[in-house]
Amino acid sequence: MAIIVKKGQLEKINKEIAKRNLAERRTYTVKEFPKSNLSKKAEEALNKIFSSIK
Incomplete structure (x- = not known):
């Protein structure tokens, strides 16, 4: 899987994934x-x- 993120946004996205239990x-x-x-x-x-991908 590929994720395209702006510089400095990866940590924020990881927190969102953890928070949403995904x-x-x-x-x-x-x-x-x-x-x-x-x-x-x-x-x-x-x-x-x-x-x-699914």
């Missing part, structure tokens, strides 16, 4: 991280990639 899952959607600054096109592309 650590046992292997796939995530962009919608689960509403604070992302992605464009709609980038969000759709990432969701397509994540759904193909």
Whole structure:
């Protein structure tokens, strides 16, 4: 799995994953991280990639 994050944001995302008790899952959607600054096109592309991993 690939995760694209801004520099300095990885720790924040790890805390969110731990807080939401998602650590046992292997796939995530962009919608689960509403604070992302992605464009709609980038969000759709990432969701397509994540759904193909499932």
